[in-house]
Amino acid sequence: MIAWRYLRARRAEGGVSVMTWISVIGITLAVFALIATMAVRAGFRSEFVNTILGANAHVTVYSSGQMDAQGQMSRGFADYDAVAAQLAAVPGVTRAAPVVRGQVMISANGQNSGAEIFGMKPEDVATIPSIAGGGDDMGDLAQFPNGIALGAGIARDLNVGVGDKVRLISADGVKTAFGTSPRVNAYTVTYVFTTGSPDIDRTRAYLPFAEAQAYFNAEGRADEFEVMVEDPENVEKYGDTLLAAGGQNAMVWTWKDGAGNYLRALTVEDNMMFILMSILVLIASMNIISGLVMLVKNKGRDIGILRTMGLTEGAILRVFFLCGAVTGLAGTIMGIVLGCLFALNFTAIFDWINWVAGGGVWDPSVRPIYHLSAKLQWHDVMSAAILSLILSFAVTIFPARRAARMNPVEALRYE
Structure with a gap:
């Protein structure tokens, strides 16, 4: 109840609603970018594999x-x-x-x-x-x-x-x-x-x-x-x-033998893109620290009063941890929604971008497929959600611990 009151408090009351919204928007955009990137990468891989499997033998049996x-x-x-x-x-x-x-x-x-x-x-x-x-x-x-x-x-x-x-x-x-x-x-x-x-x-x-x-x-x-x-x-x-x-005298050659290097390169690129976009999520999560530090500073008197009334350090820590966790959770949910909508409507969005750019955004003469598509995979969505929540919860711990360890005497000295 206290955490929810702090989150929705107006700036005149010592709240940090503006910083909270900045944190939510940052995490939303980061999670959206991560899901959209992984969906496009998965779509490219799927189109590439389907092209190979649609025109080539899965296994070629030949004679030595x-x-x-x-x-x-x-x-x-x-x-x-x-x-x-x-x-x-x-x-x-x-x-x-x-x-x-x-x-x-x-x-x-x-x-x-x-x-x-x-x-x-x-x-x-x-x-x-x-x-x-x-x-x-x-x-x-x-x-x-x-x-x-x-x-x-x-x-x-x-x-x-x-x-x-x-x-x-x-x-x-x-x-x-x-x-x-x-x-x-x-x-x-x-x-x-x-x-x-x-x-x-x-x-x-x-x-x-x-x-x-x-x-x-x-x-x-x-x-x-x-x-x-x-x-x-x-x-x-x-x-x-x-x-x-x-x-x-028979020998076999599979489609993976022919496309193995390319598939391994795609796997490496997928992993690197996930790592790079994860850094973006981490940067967005760091905004939570700024908001919580300001919130702890503004609520110093409240913390002192609550401690003198009997609230433990653990209770204070949970209050401010919930403030950061709710921010991360809200941003993650909004990012997942936007990312899924983008992936499901990627073809229409890409066609519009191609039309605005006057064509030529995707040149099949230098790529192995004619069309670019997005494929929404639930394990990619879950990976993005878990990553965002873990980072959001982790960065919240430091300012929440600082609030919990605040000396109530120092907080109320000048009140």
């Missing part, structure tokens, strides 16, 4: 190679249908597709673009989430067996669309007495896809599996298998089982 009858190293899988069935039978595997891969130059309209060709069966391409379900895709995926599917970046660089023809040029062509001649084939663009990753859209194209086998001189074999699993975040647990199902 073996010597053939001519003494040459032979890589790939000759019995790819049987191996694909074995991989698909592994518990937790949702899809296993044989793939033929190769690098080519694609030419059209006097323009050239390097690309990586994925030769896959039409039914397997239709199960790739970002290929079959993109909102900006052009063409009919059902026509894929009759031509080639290009990434949107390649199509833009070559200035081609659905129905146009492109030429694929591979340096590893037919071997003749005069050397190896380039292989050149023309294909009709039947589908243009957008995966959500500018890097993939600028470098990837799909050919029907049988056509890719013929083009890359891979008749009767597959280079590798694309495997999708139910729990890609814990993809490591499938490794041993997939190795056994892939055969004697």
Whole structure:
């Protein structure tokens, strides 16, 4: 009751309501900034991972190679249908597709673009989430067996669309007495896809599996298998089982192996951002000390009277501790509300900022995703709340102890 009376006291009565509001606003803004930063970081990480998982295999099963009858190293899988069935039978595997891969130059309209060709069966391409379900895709995926599917970046660089023809040029062509001649084939663009990753859209194209086998001189074999699993975040647990199902010379490469360095960098940045924003919360919490020190000074006579009436040091400490704790609690709650509202409405806010700035706030050409989003995670909210409350309560102890240890005789000497 006494603490609440002090908090809402007017300045003329010796209160510090102005300092209290400054403290509340400071903590509110600090907690809001912490939650907003962590939500944007989580959204970026989620978009990045979803882009990888939507267009790439969760696990790639490939062959380490073996010597053939001519003494040459032979890589790939000759019995790819049987191996694909074995991989698909592994518990937790949702899809296993044989793939033929190769690098080519694609030419059209006097323009050239390097690309990586994925030769896959039409039914397997239709199960790739970002290929079959993109909102900006052009063409009919059902026509894929009759031509080639290009990434949107390649199509833009070559200035081609659905129905146009492109030429694929591979340096590893037919071997003749005069050397190896380039292989050149023309294909009709039947589908243009957008995966959500500018890097993939600028470098990837799909050919029907049988056509890719013929083009890359891979008749009767597959280079590798694309495997999708139910729990890609814990993809490591499938490794041993997939190795056994892939055969004697099988090896595995997970999506985390390819993006591991980037994911670790994001984790380090997330931790550093949390630490830096925590310092901001600490600075805002220090305002509570200023307010309480002024409150203790103004209430010196009250403290002396209360002590002479029988209040203990512990009771006085609790009064002023509650004054600071309530300030920290109010600021934390308001910061959580603002931070959650910001994260939940981030897309609209970001679009408005982009419109005010005239566009170009987020340039996908230098980032691995097209759009920036925010993802509100409750453990981030709880971390921010706990941090703010701990710091607010901790900085309150010093001025509260000073008030509790005030000598009532000294406080009332000049009264």
